[in-house]
Amino acid sequence: MYAFKLQAGAILCSTYFIAAYLRGLKPGVRTYGDRLFAFILFMAPLASFFDGATAVTVNMLDTVPSWVNLMLHAAFFISMDAIVIALFAFISFHTIGINDKRQLFAIMLPGIISSILVIYFIKDLYYIHGITTNYSMGISVYISYGIMILYLILMNVLFITKRRTLVRPKLRALALLMFYMATLLIVQVIIPESLITALLPIGAVAVLYINFQDPALQELKHYNEEMVTGFATLVESRDESTGNHIKHTKGYVEIILNEMRKNPKYSKQITQDFIENVINAAPMHDIGKIAIPDQILCKPSKLTEEEFDIMKTHTTIGSKLLEETFVDLNDVEYKRVAYDVAKFHHEKWNGGGYPEGLKGEEIPLSARIMAIADVFEATSSKRCYKEAYDIDTCFKIIKDGAGIDFDPTLANLFVDAHDKVRQYHSKERRVS
Numbered sequence: 001m002y003a004f005k006l007q008a009g010a011i012l013c014s015t016y017f018i019a020a021y022l023r024g025l026k027p028g029v030r031t032y033g034d035r036l037f038a039f040i041l042f043m044a045p046l047a048s049f050f051d052g053a054t055a056v057t058v059n060m061l062d063t064v065p066s067w068v069n070l071m072l073h074a075a076f077f078i079s080m081d082a083i084v085i086a087l088f089a090f091i092s093f094h095t096i097g098i099n100d101k102r103q104l105f106a107i108m109l110p111g112i113i114s115s116i117l118v119i120y121f122i123k124d125l126y127y128i129h130g131i132t133t134n135y136s137m138g139i140s141v142y143i144s145y146g147i148m149i150l151y152l153i154l155m156n157v158l159f160i161t162k163r164r165t166l167v168r169p170k171l172r173a174l175a176l177l178m179f180y181m182a183t184l185l186i187v188q189v190i191i192p193e194s195l196i197t198a199l200l201p202i203g204a205v206a207v208l209y210i211n212f213q214d215p216a217l218q219e220l221k222h223y224n225e226e227m228v229t230g231f232a233t234l235v236e237s238r239d240e241s242t243g244n245h246i247k248h249t250k251g252y253v254e255i256i257l258n259e260m261r262k263n264p265k266y267s268k269q270i271t272q273d274f275i276e277n278v279i280n281a282a283p284m285h286d287i288g289k290i291a292i293p294d295q296i297l298c299k300p301s302k303l304t305e306e307e308f309d310i311m312k313t314h315t316t317i318g319s320k321l322l323e324e325t326f327v328d329l330n331d332v333e334y335k336r337v338a339y340d341v342a343k344f345h346h347e348k349w350n351g352g353g354y355p356e357g358l359k360g361e362e363i364p365l366s367a368r369i370m371a372i373a374d375v376f377e378a379t380s381s382k383r384c385y386k387e388a389y390d391i392d393t394c395f396k397i398i399k400d401g402a403g404i405d406f407d408p409t410l411a412n413l414f415v416d417a418h419d420k421v422r423q424y425h426s427k428e429r430r431v432s
Helices: 002-024 032-057 066-095 101-124 139-165 168-190 199-213 215-239 244-261 272-284 287-291 305-312 314-325 332-344 365-380 391-401 408-416 418-431
Strands: 126-129 134-137
Touching: 002 032, 002 199, 032 066, 032 199, 066 101, 066 139, 066 168, 066 199, 066 272, 101 139, 139 168, 168 199, 215 272, 244 272, 244 365, 244 408, 244 418, 272 332, 272 365, 287 314, 305 314, 314 332, 332 365, 365 391, 365 408, 391 408, 391 418, 408 418
Parallel strands: none
Antiparallel strands: 126 134
16 A cells, blocks of 8 residues: 555656646747657656556455456556656757657667567566565566666766766756666665655656756746847847848758767767757857947948958957856856857858957857858848858858868868758748
8 A cells, every 4th residue: 555655646746747837838849858758747647557556456466357467567667668768868869969760769779679578578477475565576577677777877878978068957957867766776676565666757757847848947948049039130130131140040050050960070069958059049149249330330332441340349249248148147058158159250260260360179169150150141141232142152152161261070061961051041031
């Protein structure tokens, strides 16, 4: 009866989190992380229910039909394994940024195999009479807990290797989750009749909800992004770009980042946090133009040397403005990326850029990405001082600038993604 009460409490807690999540959920695009959390959230009460049911039936072997007991055990083992596998996929999304079905399938494959084996060997389940309760043993039990331990080890490996790329709140949350899961599994393996496995799903849900998926925090983050984009659009509209420059550069930045995910060279830098930070910082790259006089910003002809010197100050003004605006922001990594994008997006690979004449990898990675997106968008769009270039010419500018103006690897990644860039360019021009 103790175990049943434990599972009942876990189900009630899971139901609360489900209700809170659904109440705060807003329409919009769902990332893999969102979908994985939703899966864990809705699987948690099911796993706790099957755990509670087996805790009851395992002590009623004389009255409960054998097939019912076996079916409930199989459902419990598979649901618990599914939650742990989804947790590993969730952590993978937030560290290495899995973003396609093939990667997800590769992560799930061992779990799929283990589920098949659990079902195949479930008929060989046997029961041991403990001091306080009966409990089940057999090959299916070993496989189920073995796969949970395997994925926990993989989570820890991923956590340790990527710990330097995670923001501190997520680092602390994942460390707590790893410790919590390890403690539960160790106790359960050493003392099988403790039956505390039901605490694993609800603990995981609580940690992920509070630190990653709270709809209130997601909504606040969305409002902050909208506010920043609106302010940046207001600044951009002064030179008649009407905000399209912000939208388009953000799209090109996202294309570059997605291509970087596939390149082993960037495996240590490209995390989900880095991707989100660069995408969200991209609209602010020219925020310093707010201090540039209209007669210079909107001049329909070539700037004089003195005017260009004034124009160049938008990088240092923008970075200083963001530094002062975000002084109380807790997200240190986002502040750093926003600062770097604003200040260094006009630096050149050969050291001929401004404001500090940085060269090569001295230039922050986020600014190197922004430089390519910024130039491509600027050359492919109409401005008060020029007409739009055709897209082939724009690609040639990026290609010719590789190793001179732009990071050669990033420039080549962008040019090689020409089909995606063309598709995005055509779509946005039709909308505009």
